[in-house]
Amino acid sequence: MMTYLEIKKTAVMTEKHVLIVDDDKSVLRMLEFGLKRLGSNYRIHTASDMSSAVEQIEKQWFDLVITDYMMPGMTGVDLATVVRKISPDTQVVLMTAYGTSKLRNTTHRLRFDGYLNKPFTMDQIREMVRQTANKSAESTEAEAESGSTFEEIIAGPQALAVRDKPLDKMSIQDHLQKLYINAGTRSVLLIDAKGNLVKAVGQINNAKVSRICAQIAANYFSSANLANLLDNKKKFKASFYEGDDYNLYVCDVNERFLLAVVFDVKLRPGGVWFYTKQTATALAPLLS
Template identity: 30%
Template sequence: MESAGKRILIVDDDVELAALLRQALRDVGESLEIRLARDADEALAKISRRSFDLVVTDIKMAGLNGLQLVEILRQLDPAIKTIAMTAYSSAEVESQARALNVYRYIAKPFTIEEFRRIVREALAVEESAPAITSNLSDAQRIAIEEHLTSLRASTQAHIVFLVNSRGRPVCMDSLSNGLDVANLCNVLVTSNAGLAAEVERVIGRGRPFTLSYHGGPDYSICSYGVGTDHLLVTVFNGEVRVGQVWYYMKDTAGYIQAILESKEQPGREAVAEEMVAEAKIDAGVLPREAEPAEAAFDLLEEAAVEAGRDFGGLSFAEAMEKGLLGEEFLRALGEG
């Protein structure tokens, strides 16, 4: 059965988790309408204005708890299916939930895939074949893969990949087969969306973050936003400097963004010239007569200064001394 016209209401006072769950359900069906409510009162207000096929509610909330909400929903509309979830599971709570005829009782923590599966079953939505890639032309795919290969070599990474907003890998270059890339994609995409939602709740300016970093003893992960629909991800050895990885990722993300926006794939030099031209127009700081090499120098110097400010003092001069600037750039600089 198709997901067209299905409405879901997620009720949880944990705004970040609610946003993560909504993001995760995008993979169940693009036509699903998913709304959020922070408590039972807000949920009932929304239900009074429109019908919902499924209500997913946390049990422990201020005011009316989730089980009380489910009981009210049974009286209002017995056709509404309910899923109750809690981090404070017990035999007594589960018994109460089942007595109210909830469709599913879920104890936190649970996996994204488990949650999607339960929602699909509740709505009788068949699982579609996973979309492996975005709608890329062969030329776009080849060009992106070329940049990913270059990025992996420059950062000594285990794996680099481009993932779309649905958590699906688009392109990949890897030396490691031991990582669960599919789940890693889901985690990175949903966490980015959830954090943005929480920031919006706190300061009112939530947007997906351009850069995120997660360090660990065996692997470190940097993700960099490419437009609004993709993340560029690098998984690398923790001994590699984060500033070095970020520096090359920023450059690669710019090329990939230009490739994704282009209908006919331009060459690498054409993309670089296009980026410089756009920077001139947007910033108004470069003279119109500047040659591409000079403009590239200015743009990369600015990027190096930003890298130093964000990652512990990496200046442009230091980047040159430490060999963080690729041979291609240094060659272009010499020709300029």
């Protein structure tokens, strides 16, 4: 299996891969058709939702991701947060009809590589693609000379080992570690229905962890009564607690275990939510 850096080096030497993300399929078709005129060196891919986009990004290297800002259940900012975790050198361009000046002020932390203000012409987006795809190639070549990838520097060899492991070979601990790395969380806790800590990854206060787990479980499972009062047929599947420094997201795995994620308030909840749900789905059969 090739390493992440090898995949990128191969991509730079051969073709430019561009992913367009928009919930409007007519826009996807228009952009796909228009960008194919850039030539055979450009491979244009499309996705109509975040799940499809992330699945493609996890499987192959993209020089550029162009995403709409406002989509059902997520924003382009949520997707960009995830892209930065999976593929930090991929260029990300945000399309918006809401004006770029305000967005630049609210999204500066994510360092978008470009903005496209709707309506735009095909000539404008083609030129944007040419410029940003070339920036991605320069970044990868510089990284190759340094001999280290972003993940090697930030997360170390353990992150690479977990990321490259086949899904069917991953343990419960591997899944928790992958969630911790991908979502950029402070800590990840796997808790049973009685409030006992099963496994944990990240920064944990050992003196408080037992009480934290017990409180999380008590609050979560008591919400079943509230669900009944609101005439829900099933209990709530997740809970979110917003704080001044850290937020807490709790997700049901299989009605016997909970996945709790503590993350900095500066992180967009959409990306954390996506990876937590993805991990809960993967853990369910392992905890049956």
